[in-house]
Amino acid sequence: xxxxxxxxxxxxxxxxxxxxxxxxxxxxxxxxxxxxxxxxxxxxxxxxxxxxxxxxxxxxxxxxxxxxxxxxxxxxxxxxxxxxxxxxxxxxxxxxxxxxxxxxxxxxxxxxxxxxxxxxxxxxxxxxxxxxxxxxxxxxxxxxxxxxxxxxxxxxxxxxxxxxxxxxxxxxxxxxxxxxxxxxxxxxxxxxxxxxxxxxxxxxxxxxxxxxxxxxxxxxxxxxxxxxxxxxxxxxxxxxxxxxxxxxxxxxxxxxxxxxxxxxxxxxxxxxxxxxxxxxxxxxxxxxxxxxxxxxxxxxxxxxxxxxxxxxxxxxxxxxxxxxxxxxxxxxxxxxxxxxxxxxxxxxxxxxxxxxxxxxxxxxxxxxxxxxxxxxxxxxxxxxxxxxxxxxxxxxxxxxxxxxxxxxxxxxxxxxxxxxxxxxxxxxxxxxxxxxxxxxxxxxxxxxxxxxxxxxxxxxxxxxxxxxxxxxxxxxxxxxxxxxxxxxxxxxxxxxxxx
Amino acid sequence: xxxxxxxxxxxxxxxxxxxxxxxxxxxxxxxxxxxxxxxxxxxxxxxxxxxxxxxxxxxxxxxxxxxxxxxxxxxxxxxxxxxxxxxxxxxxxxxxxxxxxxxxxxxxxxxxxxxxxxxxxxxxxxxxxxxxxxxxxxxxxxxxxxxxxxxxxxxxxxxxxxxxxxxxxxxxxxxxxxxxxxxxxxxxxxxxxx
Numbered sequence: 001x002x003x004x005x006x007x008x009x010x011x012x013x014x015x016x017x018x019x020x021x022x023x024x025x026x027x028x029x030x031x032x033x034x035x036x037x038x039x040x041x042x043x044x045x046x047x048x049x050x051x052x053x054x055x056x057x058x059x060x061x062x063x064x065x066x067x068x069x070x071x072x073x074x075x076x077x078x079x080x081x082x083x084x085x086x087x088x089x090x091x092x093x094x095x096x097x098x099x100x101x102x103x104x105x106x107x108x109x110x111x112x113x114x115x116x117x118x119x120x121x122x123x124x125x126x127x128x129x130x131x132x133x134x135x136x137x138x139x140x141x142x143x144x145x146x147x148x149x150x151x152x153x154x155x156x157x158x159x160x161x162x163x164x165x166x167x168x169x170x171x172x173x174x175x176x177x178x179x180x181x182x183x184x185x186x187x188x189x190x191x192x193x194x195x196x197x198x199x200x201x202x203x204x205x206x207x208x209x210x211x212x213x214x215x216x217x218x219x220x221x222x223x224x225x226x227x228x229x230x231x232x233x234x235x236x237x238x239x240x241x242x243x244x245x246x247x248x249x250x251x252x253x254x255x256x257x258x259x260x261x262x263x264x265x266x267x268x269x270x271x272x273x274x275x276x277x278x279x280x281x282x283x284x285x286x287x288x289x290x291x292x293x294x295x296x297x298x299x300x301x302x303x304x305x306x307x308x309x310x311x312x313x314x315x316x317x318x319x320x321x322x323x324x325x326x327x328x329x330x331x332x333x334x335x336x337x338x339x340x341x342x343x344x345x346x347x348x349x350x351x352x353x354x355x356x357x358x359x360x361x362x363x364x365x366x367x368x369x370x371x372x373x374x375x376x377x378x379x380x381x382x383x384x385x386x387x388x389x390x391x392x393x394x395x396x397x398x399x400x401x402x403x404x405x406x407x408x409x410x411x412x413x414x415x416x417x418x419x420x421x422x423x424x425x426x427x428x429x430x431x432x433x434x435x436x437x438x439x440x441x442x443x444x445x446x447x448x449x450x451x452x453x454x455x456x457x458x459x460x461x462x463x464x465x466x467x468x469x470x471x472x473x474x475x476x477x478x479x480x481x482x483x484x485x486x487x488x489x490x491x492x493x494x495x496x497x498x499x
Numbered sequence: 500x501x502x503x504x505x506x507x508x509x510x511x512x513x514x515x516x517x518x519x520x521x522x523x524x525x526x527x528x529x530x531x532x533x534x535x536x537x538x539x540x541x542x543x544x545x546x547x548x549x550x551x552x553x554x555x556x557x558x559x560x561x562x563x564x565x566x567x568x569x570x571x572x573x574x575x576x577x578x579x580x581x582x583x584x585x586x587x588x589x590x591x592x593x594x595x596x597x598x599x600x601x602x603x604x605x606x607x608x609x610x611x612x613x614x615x616x617x618x619x620x621x622x623x624x625x626x627x628x629x630x631x632x633x634x635x636x637x638x639x640x641x642x643x644x645x646x647x648x649x650x651x652x653x654x655x656x657x658x659x660x661x662x663x664x665x666x667x668x669x670x671x672x673x674x675x676x677x678x679x680x681x682x683x684x685x686x687x688x689x690x691x692x693x
Contacts, residue, residue: 032620032630032652034620034621034623034628034630034654035623036623036624036626036656067624069623069624071620071621071623071628073620073621079547079618081545081546081547081548081550081616082545082550082588082591083550084550091621093621093623095624137622138622139622139625140660141659141660142625142626142658144625144658147625149625165548170660198660200661206660206661275659275660275661284658284659284661286659330658441673441674442673446658447670448656498623498624498626498628498654498656499654499656
């Protein structure tokens with residue numbers, strides 16, 4: 001037997017021994033799981049509840065609590081990469097913000113919800129189109145430093161979408177209903193339509209834009225449809241004194257509180273995206289913009305002399321808008337040694353109905369975050385982050401600078417009928433964070449899993465500007481006294497992973 | 500309060516030093532072939548979305564070559580050019596592909612074939628989740644009955660929407676390199692066993 005024949009026979013016998021399976025295809029009937037976990041131990045020696053500041057405007061790091069999301073996927077018909085056969089997968093996501101021993105919710109399942117359930121299918125009717133039926137949540141990217149997704153649509157929608165992806169074009173169109181997310185148990189249909197177009201312009205630039213529109217029709221006789229209670233003054237609505245005022249002015253019409261008048265409501269958002277990168281040390285830069293007109297609120301309830309009255313508030317809450325502009329730039333300054341991420345955010349919330357009281361709907365804020373990650377070796381990194389932020393109320397004071405702020409407002413005299421809160425309309429916050437990061441998979445600001453040991457410090461002009469159970473009353477008979485505190489120190493041992 | 504802060508600072512620094520320790524731990528040396536051995540290395544990426552077959556990113560190829568070199572194997576990379584893509588498109592099973600590699604690189608004593616298939620999964624918590632399914636096959640070219648195989652999936656959560664299959668495969672690189680290293684250690688260790 002010649003050497004070549006021997007070699008060939010050995011190869012053939014070996015081929016039988018090798019797995020006869022084809023290249024690693026997705027398998028029909030395969031169940032797969034993906035998700036996201038975040039958990040931390042942050043014992044706060046100053047009395048807080050384990051977060052450095054109030055919210056992630058100061059950077060998500062140490063300002064967010066525990067979170068878990070698990071998405072299951074089941075391949076009903078596997079996707080054959082080398083064939084154009086129809087394929088289908090089913091997806092179910094459960095997520096929530098609680099983990100046992102790590103937060104007040106203690107991981108109980110009532111903190112979790114089925115946030116996504118949909119079926120995806122492709123190679124059906126149209127080539128290069130993926131159909132999705134069920135929940136439709138979609139975003140064009142994220143500001144990772146803030147954990148915010150301004151270019152997001154259909155977060156509140158269940159319905160049908162079609163996504164066309166080919167070459168540089170990514171087009172999404174969808175229709176559905178947003179009534180349950182917006183109204184919950186007070187459901188009323190809210191037809192929704194929208195979409196986005198994302199284009200890749202060359203190898204370094206991307207551009208995208210889109211929007212979503214919701215319409216809630218007028219439905220006479222439906223108590224959850226949009227209505228207005230006529231003759232309501234905004235200040236009375238704020239003070240929950242609509243019924244009291246009405247009965248004062250109409251003492252002889254006790255049974256004739258005005259009936260609601262049906263109307264329709266609409267809302268929506270426009271989103272924009274510009275991305276560029278792959279240029280020198282610039283890995284990528286994302287710019288997002290979002291302009292949203294909030295959906296009007298349905299109603300509020302007041303009780304007057306033992307009787308409950310529903311005040312319908314469509315026209316009192318239909319001028320709320322939000323502009324959000326964010327940017328995030330990721331730089332690889334010294335490859336495998338030093339990465340930097342810089343992010344900035346600006347938000348403006350306006351409520352055309354409210355000119356008298358501070359609220360989350362009448363404010364602007366601006367913030368910037370800079371994170372530096374130095375790679376001491378492949379797996380052990382040094383993280384240094386700092387942020388500055390300003391939040392300004394557009395309708396007067398909204399923050400307490402001092403424990404005794406009540407004596408500093410309105411010329412030193414407490415105003416028991418005042419609509420303002422605290423003694424300043426501006427909150428300025430600085431945060432600094434540093435610590436050791438252990439990344440088993442190597443260098444990268446966004447490489448996960450990450451195990452972190454961090455120290456964070458915050459200074460705010462607001463007193464006790466972090467979640468806590470402190471007493472803030474000035475009652476002279478109170479058992480506990482309020483304390484002046486503007487610096488906040490916190491240590492954190494935490495883990496974050498996508499899988 | 501001062502004592503408390505000092506204690507906290509001390510605990511923090513202590514824990515930081517403990518955190519640094521894993522980076523200094525000695526690694527297990529790779530199993531080396533007795534003599535330098537010519538090895539054909541082929542990494543083929545299949546994009547599930549459009550069925551394209553292409554080469555792996557250079558960084559992954561480089562990492563795998565380093566794993567081979569560390570085991571006294573001399574890598575010879577088989578690029579997935581148009582002809583190779585056509586050949587692999589026609590030969591969809593691993594045995595057929597290995598046979599094609601054996602014939603293409605007759606001078607190679609060992610064959611290492613890494614088949615990666617990358618598929619989009621979903622958007623989750625701000626990221627774009629992909630799945631990288633990988634099959635690693637390493638075998639003496641002259642006796643495929645001694646082949647060693649490993650199959651695994653690597654979840655990858657990409658930061659940007661424009662990042663696609665190549666980036667997902669690159670992100671999965673550290674896991675793939677580790678698995679290839681394990682397969683090579685099994686193969687080389689078995690071949691050099693008395």
